[in-house]
Amino acid sequence: MIRDHRFVKDFTFVSFSPQFFFRILVFSTVWFVLTGSDISSWIVGVPAVLIASKLNLMLAPSSHYSISLSGALRFVPFFLNQSFRGGIDVMRRALSAKQLLNPGLVSYVTLLPEGSARIFFVNTISLLPGTLSAELHGNQVTIHTLDRGLPIWANIQNLEYHVAALIHISSDKKKSL
Amino acid sequence: MEILYNSGTLLIILGLPFFLSGTVGLIRFPDIYTRLHALTKADNVGLGCIVCGLALQSASWAVTAKLLLIWLLVLIASSASCHLIARSAMQKNIQPWTRP
Amino acid sequence: MSWMHTVFALILLPAIATGMFRILKGPTAADRMMTAQLFGTCGVAILLLLGTGMGTPVLLDIALVFALLAALATMTFVRRTWQYSSKRNHGNPIQ
Numbered sequence: 280m281i282r283d284h285r286f287v288k289d290f291t292f293v294s295f296s297p298q299f300f301f302r303i304l305v306f307s308t309v310w311f312v313l314t315g316s317d318i319s320s321w322i323v324g325v326p327a328v329l330i331a332s333k334l335n336l337m338l339a340p341s342s343h344y345s346i347s348l349s350g351a352l353r354f355v356p357f358f359l360n361q362s363f364r365g366g367i368d369v370m371r372r373a374l375s376a377k378q379l380l381n382p383g384l385v386s387y388v389t390l391l392p393e394g395s396a397r398i399f400f401v402n403t404i405s406l407l408p409g410t411l412s413a414e415l416h417g418n419q420v421t422i423h424t425l426d427r428g429l430p431i432w433a434n435i436q437n438l439e440y441h442v443a444a445l446i447h448i449s450s451d452k453k454k455s456l
Numbered sequence: 457m458e459i460l461y462n463s464g465t466l467l468i469i470l471g472l473p474f475f476l477s478g479t480v481g482l483i484r485f486p487d488i489y490t491r492l493h494a495l496t497k498a499d500n501v502g503l504g505c506i507v508c509g510l511a512l513q514s515a516s517w518a519v520t521a522k523l524l525l526i527w528l529l530v531l532i533a534s535s536a537s538c539h540l541i542a543r544s545a546m547q548k549n550i551q552p553w554t555r556p
Numbered sequence: 557m558s559w560m561h562t563v564f565a566l567i568l569l570p571a572i573a574t575g576m577f578r579i580l581k582g583p584t585a586a587d588r589m590m591t592a593q594l595f596g597t598c599g600v601a602i603l604l605l606l607g608t609g610m611g612t613p614v615l616l617d618i619a620l621v622f623a624l625l626a627a628l629a630t631m632t633f634v635r636r637t638w639q640y641s642s643k644r645n646h647g648n649p650i651q
Contacts, residue, residue, distance in 0.1 A: 312521040366498050369493055380555065381555045384552060406497060423489045
């Protein structure tokens with residue numbers, strides 16, 4: 280579904296698809312941040328950016344969805360807030376004299392499409408309060424939790440909703456899946 | 457300027473306890489999964505606070521961007537390696553510790 | 557030179573040093589490897605603080621490389637060492 284044979288076939292740099300252009304933009308920004316404003320660094324930078332963009336496009340062919348700007352703008356504060364709470368939660372459990380842990384495993388079936396969206400979802404689970412993604416089999420995620428009393432399902436569903444908003448999937452489409 | 461600098465200092469001070477409690481968790485928690493929680497979450501938040509604090513104190517955009525890039529990289533790296541370690545532990549049938 | 561940042565970096569040193577205890581205790585190799593990850597994040601924080609404190613922006617680049625290496629070390633360890641040793645030592649079939 281997500282693998283697109285088009286990108287395996289052409290090796291030329293001629294095809295400036297929007298995805299290729301987007302990658303060039305991202306890698307150029309990274310290069311600029313790394314090297315600063317020195318113009319001569321682009322002697323190495325331009326080939327490096329081009330090669331990185333092409334390799335990225337070939338190794339991780341872009342999927343059919345694109346990143347929504349408004350989704351990203353809403354995701355960042357959500358993520359910062361959640362991971363801060365996660366840090367506070369761990370701090371509380373680590374420093375309290377009483378044993379506050381009540382760990383367990385929870386299974387969750389995700390509706391997110393296969394590929395980068397799902398991987399992104401699985402990786403961000405680990406930064407949420409009290410949850411850690413332990414295994415991913417198809418669409419089933421095994422989650423380890425620090426406290427079985429936490430509202431894990433609600434938290435994960437909320438995260439899933441935010442990731443879906445990030446990649447332009449409406450909630451109606453999610454329901455139909 | 458002074459206000460920015462001082463709030464940066466405050467953020468850095470806020471970040472330090474996270475690192476310390478991450479280490480305490482790594483030592484105190486009973487099994488590999490719970491230790492992973494302590495390590496990834498606490499340290500990433502601590503680093504986030506320190507990065508934001510230093511970014512507020514630095515006068516240049518270049519330094520701020522580089523600091524944020526470092527944090528983003530550490531975030532990606534630690535969540536990925538955290539998931540890898542947890543998955544391998546599951547595959548090796550290491551049972552999670554449960555409350556007796 | 558700002559002494560404040562150096563003091564902050566010094567406060568973080570015990571966080572790394574105490575992590576050594578986990579290397580001694582184990583029990584699995586992955587537990588020990590997690591200390592390396594701790595070195596990664598704490599080390600990055602210390603380098604960033606020192607870079608500002610001593611006015612040497614080069615330390616930012618070193619922090620960047622440090623972060624990359626810590627991640628690579630953990631991934632290489634999990635993919636190569638830990639999964640192999642599981643097959644050899646315990647005979648646990650993977651999955």
